[in-house]
Amino acid sequence: MPQRRKAGTGRPAANETRNAPERELIVVARRDFGLRARREGITSVTAADVSPLNELLRAEGARLEPLFGTSEERLQARMVSMAAEAGGEAPDLSVYYRAYAPGEDLEGLAQRLLQLDAVAAAYVKPPAELPEAAVHETAEMAPRTINDMVPSNREPPPSTPDFVARQGYLDPAPGGIDARYAWTQNGGAGAGVRIIDIEGAWRFTHEDLLLNQGGVVAGTPSTDIRWRNHGTAVVGEFGGDRNSLGITGICPDANVRAISIFGGPGSAGAIREAADGLSSGDVILIELHRPGPRFNFEARDDQRGYIAIEWWPDDFDAIRYATSRGVIVVEAAGNGAENLDDALYETRPAGFPSNWTNPFNRNNRDSGAILAGAGAPPPGTHGRDHGPDRSRLDFSNWGALIDAQGWGREVTTTGYGDLQGGADEDEWYTDRFSGTSSASPIVVGALACVQGILRAMGRTPLDPAQAKQLLRTTGSPQQDAPGRPATQRIGNRPDLRQMITAVTQPSNIRLTDLEITRVGNELRYSGVYRSGTGAHGLWVLANWSSFIQKWQEWSGQGLRLKDLEITPVGNEFRYSGVFGPGSGGYGLWVLASWSSFVQKWQQWSAQGLRLTNLEITPVGNDFRYSGVFNSGAGGYGLWVLASWSSFVQKWQEWSAQGLRLIDLEVTPVGGEYRYSGVFGPGSGGYALWALANWSSFVQKWQEWSFPVAPSSAETSTGYGYASLGSGASETIQTRISTH
Numbered sequence: 001m002p003q004r005r006k007a008g009t010g011r012p013a014a015n016e017t018r019n020a021p022e023r024e025l026i027v028v029a030r031r032d033f034g035l036r037a038r039r040e041g042i043t044s045v046t047a048a049d050v051s052p053l054n055e056l057l058r059a060e061g062a063r064l065e066p067l068f069g070t071s072e073e074r075l076q077a078r079m080v081s082m083a084a085e086a087g088g089e090a091p092d093l094s095v096y097y098r099a100y101a102p103g104e105d106l107e108g109l110a111q112r113l114l115q116l117d118a119v120a121a122a123y124v125k126p127p128a129e130l131p132e133a134a135v136h137e138t139a140e141m142a143p144r145t146i147n148d149m150v151p152s153n154r155e156p157p158p159s160t161p162d163f164v165a166r167q168g169y170l171d172p173a174p175g176g177i178d179a180r181y182a183w184t185q186n187g188g189a190g191a192g193v194r195i196i197d198i199e200g201a202w203r204f205t206h207e208d209l210l211l212n213q214g215g216v217v218a219g220t221p222s223t224d225i226r227w228r229n230h231g232t233a234v235v236g237e238f239g240g241d242r243n244s245l246g247i248t249g250i251c252p253d254a255n256v257r258a259i260s261i262f263g264g265p266g267s268a269g270a271i272r273e274a275a276d277g278l279s280s281g282d283v284i285l286i287e288l289h290r291p292g293p294r295f296n297f298e299a300r301d302d303q304r305g306y307i308a309i310e311w312w313p314d315d316f317d318a319i320r321y322a323t324s325r326g327v328i329v330v331e332a333a334g335n336g337a338e339n340l341d342d343a344l345y346e347t348r349p350a351g352f353p354s355n356w357t358n359p360f361n362r363n364n365r366d367s368g369a370i371l372a373g374a375g376a377p378p379p380g381t382h383g384r385d386h387g388p389d390r391s392r393l394d395f396s397n398w399g400a401l402i403d404a405q406g407w408g409r410e411v412t413t414t415g416y417g418d419l420q421g422g423a424d425e426d427e428w429y430t431d432r433f434s435g436t437s438s439a440s441p442i443v444v445g446a447l448a449c450v451q452g453i454l455r456a457m458g459r460t461p462l463d464p465a466q467a468k469q470l471l472r473t474t475g476s477p478q479q480d481a482p483g484r485p486a487t488q489r490i491g492n493r494p495d496l497r498q499m500i501t502a503v504t505q506p507s508n509i510r511l512t513d514l515e516i517t518r519v520g521n522e523l524r525y526s527g528v529y530r531s532g533t534g535a536h537g538l539w540v541l542a543n544w545s546s547f548i549q550k551w552q553e554w555s556g557q558g559l560r561l562k563d564l565e566i567t568p569v570g571n572e573f574r575y576s577g578v579f580g581p582g583s584g585g586y587g588l589w590v591l592a593s594w595s596s597f598v599q600k601w602q603q604w605s606a607q608g609l610r611l612t613n614l615e616i617t618p619v620g621n622d623f624r625y626s627g628v629f630n631s632g633a634g635g636y637g638l639w640v641l642a643s644w645s646s647f648v649q650k651w652q653e654w655s656a657q658g659l660r661l662i663d664l665e666v667t668p669v670g671g672e673y674r675y676s677g678v679f680g681p682g683s684g685g686y687a688l689w690a691l692a693n694w695s696s697f698v699q700k701w702q703e704w705s706f707p708v709a710p711s712s713a714e715t716s717t718g719y720g721y722a723s724l725g726s727g728a729s730e731t732i733q734t735r736i737s738t739h
Helices: 051-060 072-086 106-114 179-183 225-239 266-276 313-324 436-456 464-473 496-504 544-555 594-606 644-656 694-705
Strands: 024-029 035-038 041-044 063-066 096-100 119-125 194-199 213-218 255-260 283-286 328-332 370-375 402-407 411-414 429-433 509-519 522-531 537-542 559-569 572-581 586-592 609-619 622-631 637-642 659-669 672-681 686-690 719-723
Touching (some): 041 051, 051 106, 179 436, 194 225, 213 266, 225 411, 266 313, 436 496, 509 559, 537 559, 559 586, 559 609, 559 622, 594 622, 609 659, 637 659
Antiparallel strands (some): 024 096, 024 119, 411 429, 509 522, 537 572, 559 572, 659 672
16 A cells, blocks of 8 residues: 555645645535635625634635535536436535645644534545555464565566456356356447546556546546556456456446546545546446544554545535436445444544434435445465455455445456566556455446446446345355354345346336326326236327327237326327237227217227226316227226215225226316226225325335225325225126216
8 A cells, every 4th residue: 555644735736746645624614604715715605704714714824625626606506406307305515625724733723613603514534545454364473465466577478468267256156246148248348338436546558458448537646656556456357458468357348437536636526526427327436445433543554444435424425426416336345344333433523514424324324335345256266265255354344334245355457567567567467456445346347237238228227226236136145254254244246147137137017007297398207017017018209190000000919008198298289108918909089078088988888898097188178088998897987077075985985896996087177176087897905195295105105015904094295095895796887977
C-alpha cells in the first residue's frame, strides 16, 4: 500500500501530483441557511446571518468549497429532477462542503465550526486507502502485506504467453463464476455496458488494456506505482482484452474508464462524477476503504478495523445519488477483519449529522450499494491453499449487509510483474492479486455480463436493487473454515449460468390490466400483473386502424384482448390493449352510445360472449362506452355510473349470488365520482379498495396479497370492502342498471 503521511488539506500547487490520500474536513450546512460559496466568501440566499461563519473562516485562513464540484443551484436542480424521474427522494448534495485550511489541526477547526448556527455537521474523514491488508500467517510471524509482489527481473519472451488457463475465476461454478458460459450468449461479454473504477492510478497503456478502455476521465492519477499496479490489476480482471496473449477480462466487451480520487474530487466527488457519466444499468466500482472507529480512525499498517467508505455521510449520499440514477455501485467491503454487525457501528461519531444512523444496518437506511467480501479460491490454485473454497478469508470484513464474494487470493491479472515482469510495465502480469480489492472486480464483471445480455435482448437492464437481489438468490454458497464459519457472512460467489437463467427464463407473471393516466404533459402507465403462462402481447397508443389490424392478427394467433384503454391524445383517441392466451369467440365494441352498447352486450351475451372489460370515455357532454368480449358462460352483470353506496350494495348482493367484480371503472361526474363494474362467475374471497392515496393503496395491496382475512374498512385515505364468502351457486340472470 502507498506510504502513509500526515497531510493538511490545502490544494497542491499546479505542478504537484499528490501521491497519498489526504484527510478531509467535511462541513454539512443547515438547509434553511441556503449557503452559497462565492469568491468573496459565504453568502445566503435566505438572508440568514452568515457573518459568524465568514469571520471564523477568515480568522483560520480557511475557505469552503462545494464538495461535489459544481454550484449549489445546479446540485439542487439535479436533485429535484432526479426525484421527479425516480418518483422518490434524492439526496441533497448541495449542503456538503469541504473546508481547506493550513496546518494540521482539522479536528479543532471542526469543533469551532460546529458551534455556528449555519453548520449542521463537521467531521474529519481519515484518508481513503487501497484495500491491501497485512495478515498474520501465524502468531509467531510478523505481519505480511498482501499485494506486495515484486516484478521479476527476467525479461519476457517476444510474445506474452496466454495466461487464461491460470484465471480459475473464469471457470464453471462452484470454483469460478462461469464467465465462459456467459460469453456464449449474445451480449454476454458485457457489450453496451460502461464501468468506471474509482481509486488512484492505472496503466491504460498496458498491452492487454487497449481495446475498450476510455482511460482516466477525472482526477489526477497518483505517480505511486503501488496505486498504479493496483488499478491496473483491478481493471484487468473485468476489462482485459480478448486476444491471444496474457489474460482475458470477465466482461472484455464492456467500456472501462477510471476516476482518480486525487487532484480534486476526493472519494465522494469522484462517485458523483462517475454517476453523472453513466446511465441506468451501468456500474461504478469503489476500490477504497478507511480506518474506522475500532481504533479511533487511526491509520494502521495491518489495516485492522478498516471499513467500507459508505459509513461516512458524504460518501453514503454520493452512493445514494448514483443508485438513485439507476447506476449499480459495487463497493469493497474492506480488509479490516471487522464484523460490520457489531454494535460499535451504531454509535454516532462526534461531528456527524444529528440524524445519522448506522448505514451498515440496512434496517436503518440503504445506500443501494452492493458490498463485496473476499473468499478463498479452490485449494490448490497456483499450488497454494488458503482454506476451504468460498470460505471467508481472515482479513475480509463480514456482516449481514455483504451481498456477494469474489476470489480474495490467487487472482491472475495485469500489473505487478511477478508472473511476467521485465523493464516494461506494459507487459507486467501477476498471479497473486488479493483482498477485497480482487474480489470486488469479479462481482462487477459478473453483473456486466448479465447487463450486456439484457441489453442485447432489448430488455431493461437490472437496477441496483434487482442486481443485489440476483446476487443474493443465486450463486455458489459460502463455506465454513476453522474459526471462520459461514455465519460470518460474505455472501455467495456469483454463478453466471444461474444468474443468466434467472433473468432470461420466461416469467410466469402476465400483465392483465393496464391504466394510462395523464400527469401534467406526459402519460404514466400502471399495470396489474398475475400468475400466468403462454403467449402475451401489449399494443399501446395506436390509432384505430393500426389497433384493429394488430387485434385481428394476434387473435388469429390464439391471443385474446383482455383489457382496453382509450386515451385522448391531441384531437384524437389512441387505443391500447393487453392480450393473453384464449380461444373461442371474441368481440370489441367501441365508443358507442349507452343504448347501442347495451344492445350489443345483450346480443353477444346470448351468443356465448361475456363482457370482460369496460371503458367509459367522456366525449363532449356525453359518455361513450367500449367493451371487450370473450367466450364465457354462467351469470353476468353490469352496474354503471352508480354512487359509491349504491355500487357497494349491488356488489355485495351479486357477490353473495356467485358473481365477482372483474373490472372497475371510476368516472368523475360533476363534483363526485361514479362507479361502474363488470361482474362474472367466481368464487372465493373478494375485495375492493377505491380512491386511496398511494401509500394506503400499497399497504392494502400487500395486506390482501397474503392469506389474512380482511374486513370491511373505511378510512380518510381510501374505502373498500372485502369478504371471504364463497357465494351461492344459483344461475344469475342478466342485470343492467344505469342508477
